[in-house]
Amino acid sequence: GAGVSQSPSNKVTEKGKDVELRCDPISGHTALYWYRQSLGQGLEFLIYFQGNSAPDKSGLPSDRFSAERTGGSVSTLTIQRTQQEDSAVYLCASGWTGAADTQYFGPGTRLTVL
Amino acid sequence: EDKVVQSPLSLVVHEGDTVTLNCSYEVTNFRSLLWYKQEKKAPTFLFMLTSSGIEKKSGRLSSILDKKELFSILNITATQTGDSAVYLCAVNNQGGKLIFGQGTELSVKP
Numbered sequence: 001g002a003g004v005s006q007s008p009s010n011k012v013t014e015k016g017k018d019v020e021l022r023c024d025p026i027s028g029h030t031a032l033y034w035y036r037q038s039l040g041q042g043l044e045f046l047i048y049f050q051g052n053s054a055p056d057k058s059g060l061p062s063d064r065f066s067a068e069r070t071g072g073s074v075s076t077l078t079i080q081r082t083q084q085e086d087s088a089v090y091l092c093a094s095g096w097t098g099a100a101d102t103q104y105f106g107p108g109t110r111l112t113v114l
Numbered sequence: 115e116d117k118v119v120q121s122p123l124s125l126v127v128h129e130g131d132t133v134t135l136n137c138s139y140e141v142t143n144f145r146s147l148l149w150y151k152q153e154k155k156a157p158t159f160l161f162m163l164t165s166s167g168i169e170k171k172s173g174r175l176s177s178i179l180d181k182k183e184l185f186s187i188l189n190i191t192a193t194q195t196g197d198s199a200v201y202l203c204a205v206n207n208q209g210g211k212l213i214f215g216q217g218t219e220l221s222v223k224p
Binding site: 033041043044045050058059091103104108 | 118158
């Protein structure tokens, strides 16, 4: 039951293809976050799931990006019609709702769009 | 717009030196400030600060928050090569999500 896990660790795809990135949060954590980190940049917030509430999607950069969280646990981030500028490390984090300040990060998925 | 700014962006020191990393912020509804250490991929949690003037300490690392001047510092004493990493500062603005600075890349030379 260790930490947050993500898969795949690396993904290379061709421009225009769809990709799905998976996040398994720490068991019992009710809050789940997706961030993106481009080369040499800080982390950019994408989307936040908190318990059964509607997710905060305010960070999604375009409608090609979507995410869902099934059964309050596993989450999938989907990027449709990938573009080269989508290349980045996608990080997932989880925490406890209400005390969600401390977020525990997974190892990330490095996405390369050719 | 909420923002977090870290300085310097990069720093090279020698083992045994003491370093101070800076983080300033502008957020509308401050809840907490967090420091993370990032080696390779996953950021690992270091400190969470919510109150001004109370130092948090863990071994050779310490951090303090000034909510009046809107900044925090992270100190590392007697640096070691294993301290080489990117140090990230983030602020929680009560919306749940974290707003991150650009990070400070610290390189400790033997």
